[in-house]
Amino acid sequence: MLQISDLVAGYGAADVLHGIDLHVGGGEVVCLLGSNGAGKTTLARCVAGLLKPRSGSVTADGDRLDGLAPSQRVRRGIALVPEDRGLFGGLTVADNLELGGFRHGRRHAVDRLPLVMDIFPPLASLLRRSAGTLSGGEQQMTAIGRALMADPRYLVLDEPSLGLSPGMTRQILKAMRALADDGIGIVLIEQNAALALGVSDRAAVIQRGRIAVTGSARTLMSDPMVIHAYLGGRGSV
Ligand SMILES: Nc1ncnc2c1ncn2[C@@H]1O[C@H](COP(=O)(O)OP(=O)(O)OP(=O)(O)O)[C@@H](O)[C@H]1O
Ligand SMILES: [Mg+2]
Incomplete structure (x- = not known):
């Protein structure tokens, strides 16, 4: 299991993440929803070792990753597909x-x-x-x-659907579901909630650096706040 516990991180004097708890097991897709600036990329960077958290921990199958460089984390089976794709x-x-x-x-x-x-x-x-x-x-x-070439156990995808057509997004998310079914644990950061929740087991919403809602993907699909903010509906919140 990839486990993020009580993670606090930020830039300069400002904290962006205020104690994040999130986990993903092998075989699972966990969708992380959140609006612009909520802290999704900051969390991904902490997991990949690109940003040092102020406190809290990230463990992979019980091993603490704190202090390991990004390349060492790749060797421990953690792969990030960054927001800008990084090709x-x-x-x-x-x-x-x-x-x-x-x-x-x-x-x-x-x-x-x-x-x-x-x-x-x-x-x-x-x-x-x-x-x-x-x-x-x-x-x-x-x-x-490229991330899969490293044979990861856990894959963090930072908004893979950005700029893609719904058809291409579906194709990519379907491939991610198949990878999870083969045993990889996936954290799927997305704003395209309708498509992402459809391939996810669990989901969490991050708001201003805190996990505001968490539950099964099915539960979140009918959560008024999620419907209102991410599914284009008129929820009551
Ligand atoms: N290198 C940085 N230096 C200072 N502040 C930063 C830096 N990177 C991000 N931030 C700030 O941290 C907050 C969270 O940013 P982050 O990129 O994690 O959000 P996000 O949820 O990924 O947003 P988006 O959906 O737009 O990608 C924002 O207020 C942002 O301005
Ligand atoms: Mg981002």
Whole structure:
């Protein structure tokens, strides 16, 4: 289980996260909803080791990750697909993917490639293309594919649907559901609640750095606050 406990983090003098508790088990998709500036990316960065929290802990299957560099966390099975996708636009898709598997050695990278093609078949014909010339959806597949090259146990996706069509979003979220069914634990940060909740087991809403609501994905779909803020409805809150 990836466990975030009482996490406090921020920038400079300002706290952004005020004691976050969240966990995801293997085989589970946990959706994290929250409006702009709520602290979703800040939380993702703390899990990946890109931002040092002020207090609290992150553990993976009981091991504390505090103090580990991002690369060491990747080796412990934690992978982040960042909000900006973080691809090297001048490199080919194949090179971008290989970089994701590199930490485990070149042999590993070669072995993992077919698996990633299985998850995202469109990548197979794009391997020689520069990542910078891909469509948004193709870039997102490459970014997730690169994270998967490291053979993660836990995957944190920071708004994968950003800028994508509903059709492409559905395709990507469906692939994420299949990965979870194979045993990976996924934290799915999204604002596209309707599609994201549909593939999630549990969900949480983060508001101004605090978890405001949490429950099963099904429960949150009928929560008035979630309907009002994320599902385009007229909830009572
Ligand atoms: N590097 C930074 N330096 C200072 N403040 C920051 C920094 N990054 C984020 N913040 C602030 O922290 C708060 C939370 O930002 P964060 O990026 O975590 O939100 P978010 O939930 O991911 O929002 P979005 O949906 O827009 O991506 C915001 O008020 C933001 O301005
Ligand atoms: Mg963000």
